[in-house]
Amino acid sequence: MALDETRFAASCLAELSSVLQKKSIILGCDIDRVASYWDVAPTRALALLMPNNTSEVSEVMRICHKYKQPVVTQGGKTNCVQSANSNPEEIILSTEKLNQIESIDIVNAVASVEAGVVLQTLQKACLEKDMLFPLDLGSRGSCTIGGNVSTNAGGISVLRYGMMRDLVLGLEAVLSDGTIVSSMNQMLKNNSAYDVKQLFIGSEGTLGVVTRAVVKLVPKPLSCQTVLIGVVNFSDVIEILNETRRRLAGILSAFEVMWGPYFQAVTEDGGHSSPISRGHGYYVLLEAEGSDPERDDQLFQKLLEQLYLRGAIEDAVVAQSEADRIGLWQIREDFGVILEDTPVFLYDVSLPISSMEEYVDLTIKAVKEKWSLSEVYALGHIADGNIHFFVRPNAGPATFSLHQTCDALMYKALKKYHGSISAEHGIGIEKKQWLSQSRSETEISVMKALKHTLDPEKLLNPGRVFD
Amino acid sequence: MALDETRFAASCLAELSSVLQKKSIILGCDIDRVASYWDVAPTRALALLMPNNTSEVSEVMRICHKYKQPVVTQGGKTNCVQSANSNPEEIILSTEKLNQIESIDIVNAVASVEAGVVLQTLQKACLEKDMLFPLDLGSRGSCTIGGNVSTNAGGISVLRYGMMRDLVLGLEAVLSDGTIVSSMNQMLKNNSAYDVKQLFIGSEGTLGVVTRAVVKLVPKPLSCQTVLIGVVNFSDVIEILNETRRRLAGILSAFEVMWGPYFQAVTEDGGHSSPISRGHGYYVLLEAEGSDPERDDQLFQKLLEQLYLRGAIEDAVVAQSEADRIGLWQIREDFGVILEDTPVFLYDVSLPISSMEEYVDLTIKAVKEKWSLSEVYALGHIADGNIHFFVRPNAGPATFSLHQTCDALMYKALKKYHGSISAEHGIGIEKKQWLSQSRSETEISVMKALKHTLDPEKLLNPGRVFD
Structure with missing residues (x-):
């Protein structure tokens, strides 16, 4: 950084100090944490800011806008495509102190949360009230609702409940100049003009800083059936998928497939113990969540029997307890041995x-x-x-x-x-050079026009998604 | 229209004649149809164009853009807020010839359709292949897929399947200058940068002309239970809702409520015959679509018995046949007598x-x-x-x-x-003066910025949603 730039940054930081509490600002040289879950290098940034509420986020952005200071927003730092990895010239805006669950409303089946709430924290709080927040993914213990919104998180229950985009009813975001756009809608339906919140969902923090959200809840399921199935061919996988989609319509909540080599690798000596033989071509992990334990269990068994008789299933093991279920999911979710x-x-x-x-x-x-x-x-x-x-x-x-x-x-x-x-x-930094493999020039032009409209100075997560 | 404007319009029409077939252009004086379902006044417009494909739509917009000619897009003309009612200075772009169902794909559970396909036509074509396109609303026989996209249509199955926005996987739209933005994605998941299609969904034709869509299908349900319930208080309605949401989780597909006066009015002499006494405070029309006729029927009966024993239900009638079911739904959907x-x-x-x-x-x-x-x-x-x-x-x-x-x-x-x-x-013309009742100034500013980015000349459905 040249001297002038340093002075400019110092002025910006001084002004930020006047609107944030001292403990909400850590200067670059004092930042002591790794870059991300996927990169254990130390975090490099001009400073790390931890605003306490939307109004402080707005102040931060207003000041950074004045100084044309780039800002990268960080939630749980589990991002897979370097969207939230900072560089030494950027200020990190961390949502970690925006960690309040504001309400869980059973009648209206909605929760209102701040962006920094960890996904699993919200999941647990909802379950305590017999409600389910149905987004679920491996990084549930670290990732935050704001990050889930920004990346339009998917995970294991998309088949039944949709991506994060489908679960967000209302949203609040701060624009690059500090303007607060609050659309904390609670209803499933609201067609009063454009659905502005859609812009911020899945745009990886490049159009606004998400500060709060209203999310959709569903009643906690009353039953759960889980099975791990070994099959020979991919055509068996398709047959099982088509049949379960139809026969478990509405209650099928996960349909995960592991190709044989993955299953074998994670169940090698020192890995997970395998409850089923290890030589099948494909492994299907299938889960249904219903509302009548006894009847659902019968339905599930009957379906498996039929699929077995038709030759689609080579071998299968049904979870008999919650511990069994967790064991089956660990094979799918804990792939540490592969990363070694x-x-x-x-x-x-x-x-x-x-x-x-x-x-x-x-x-x-x-x-x-x-x-x-x-x-x-x-x-x-x-x-x-x-x-x-x-x-x-x-x-x-x-x-x-x-x-x-x-x-x-x-x-x-x-x-x-x-x-x-x-x-x-998402795209982040890692995939942006490949964007044109799945998006046309026209689509990318429209995206860039949107970025220019909302963040003409390119201050928010600059260089992520596209340049 | 002043003389100069007339000449200008004539040049525009002449140029349009060079790119469209003769039978695809009807001049204003020859247009012989009513303004909309809700307004039987004759249609007034400079001309009515019926392009045959996306490329012709693009040509139309390119020429209209050159002449700064406002265009209003019409689908099934069932819009409730005058979004698609034209005025004498506008050209109507009708999607009626964009009426091909391009594919219905069972394995991938998607259909690809042109914008002018009538909703009911798509519903029927899917059912013939044992698949369900789950959007459903009273105007199904006239409204089009393009209109459903543009208005983010809801209807009677939103509770289970979501609004149109939740059912659109891919989209193609033509911008005001004729640029074709084609995002005909077929996957449930695609996070390769911004989800551009969201812009066009629910923006009532003001940001682009929707020409094609890829929509999500589900397997045709194997069972259907329908009941009409009379209750005393709104608290009973809430109790029934909470209990059915939980006990019919995943399969509850409609939960309609009619307040007493509505039910009485549509079942007066000369209206629908009532299968239940007419003096209840509220009427709940509840439907579940499952995958096991016998078991689902038992589940449904058991639930109704429990609700009755708890005092939430005053009286109820379960549909015993498809004819019964249609009869119950007619009470909900056919309110002609009220409009008399x-x-x-x-x-x-x-x-x-x-x-x-x-x-x-x-x-x-x-x-x-x-x-x-x-x-x-x-x-x-x-x-x-x-x-x-x-x-x-x-x-x-x-x-x-x-x-x-x-x-x-x-x-x-x-x-x-x-x-x-x-x-x-939606907002259209009718509600735009009330927009600030449910949207903040900031939200409206963002909407206007989006409109300016995509249609700076205000050529697409001008004056709809906001000025």
Whole structure:
């Protein structure tokens, strides 16, 4: 940073000190935390600000706007695409003190929360009132509602309850100049002109800082059935999907698929114990949440029997207790063992279900052709059109060039199927160079026009999503 | 229209004639149809254009943009707030020839359709393939998919399946300068940068002309239970709602409530025959769609018995056949008898469920105090927070001033509850003067900035939503 810039930044920080409490400002040299869940390097930033409420967020943005100071908003720092990783010239606006659950309203089935509330905290508070906040994902213990909004989080219950966008009824956000846009609607329906909140959902903090949200709740389910199924072919997966979609209509809440190599890798010695044999082609983890434990259990058993008789199921294990259920989900969610030998590159694509088998086969083939020792692990929320990949090239250290080559192998094959380079993780910094693989020039022009309209100075999460 | 303007319009029309077939252009003087479902006055417009495909829509907009010619897009002309009523200086762009269902894909559970496809046509085509397109509303026989997108249509199944916004996966729209923005995504998940399609959904044709859409389908339900319930108090309605939300979680698909006076009015001599006594305080029309006819029927009966024993239900009739079911729904949907003696003003508000009883009581009181002979009929999708009203002041002819006075009575009481002046009908021309009752100045500023970004010349549905 040149001297003039330093002075300018110092003035900005001085002015910020006048509107925030002392303990809400940590200067860059004193910031003591890692960059993110995925990057243990130390955080680098001009300063870390922790405003206490929307009005303080507005003041922060007003001052930063005056000084043309770039700001990156951080929630739970679990972002997979470096959307919220700061650089030394940026100020971090952390939502960690915006951590109040303002209300959980049973009759209206809504909760009003501040952006920094951790997802699991909200989930638990709702369950205590016999209500369910149905967004759920692996990072539930760290990620925040504001981050969930900003990335339009998906996760394991999208099939039944939708993405975060479908669960947000109202929103409050602060624009880059400090203007507070408050749309804390509580109703399922509100067509009084444009739905302004949609802009902020999924735009990764580049259009506004989300400060509060009203989210939709549903009654806590009264029953839960979980099964892990081993099948031979992907056509069996499709058959099970079509049949359960129809026969468990309305109550099917998760339909996760693990390709054989993923299942084998996470159940190696030292990994999870496997409740089922390890050599199947695919593993389906299926869950239904209903309202009549006894009847739902019968329905579920009957369906599994029929699928077995039709030959779609090779082997299956039904969870007999909550501990069983947790064990099955850990196989799906805890993939630490795969991450042990780096570099491993993470992908999160979506494409039509009918093209999935072909795409995965093509991709594995292409990666193997490039790097004969490589390993590719696929799993995902198939019914949502979403597959996650872990690719370990086994071809040397994690260089930018290696990552690039791998990206090209994964994304170029995708274009043929009109798929998306990001199903739920977003674009951030990591994927922006690949954006044109799934978005047309016209679409990107419209996006840039929106950014220019709401943040002409490019102060909010600059350089994320696109330049 | 002054002479110069006439010449200018003539040049524009001449140029349009060069890109459209002759039969796709009808000049203003030859247009022979009514203004809309709600207004039988003859259509007035410079011309009526019926392009055959997106590329022709693009050409139309390019030419109109060159001549700064305002365009109003028309679908099924069932709009309740005059969004699509043209004036003599406007060109009508009708989507009636964009009427192809391009595909219905069972494995991926999506349909791709042109904007002018009538909702019921799509519903029927999906049912033939054992799939359900779950949007449903009274005007299903006339309204179009494009109109459903533009108004973010709601209707009777929102509780289970969401508004149109929740059912649109992909979209194609033409901007005011003719640019085609095509985002025909087929996946439930796609977070590759901003979700541009959200802009066009619910913006009533003011940001772009919707030409095609990819919509979400679900398997056709295998069972259906319908019941009409008479209850004494609104607290019974709430109890039934809470209990059915929990006990029929996932399969409850409609929860309609008719206030006593509405039910009595539509079942007067010459109206619908009533399958239940006519003097109850409220009538609940409840429907569940499941996947196991026998079991679902038992579940439904058991629930009704429990509610009866608890005293929440005064009387009830369960549909025993499809004919019964249609009969029950006609009471809810066919309110022609109420419209017979004009003027009747139509309202469509939303507010938190817990405030509904108070708001309706206050409103009826206020209207009665103003016009002692007035009649107020309320009904709605309560679980969605949505109430429709028909208000007949019985105070002389339908003057602008009478309508205004009535609007003021309805909307001013709403502000207290942070309700919306439009739950699902939109703003159009009719409600724009009341927009600030449910939207802040800041929200409206953001909306206007979006309009300016995408349609700076104000050519698309000008004067609708806001000026």
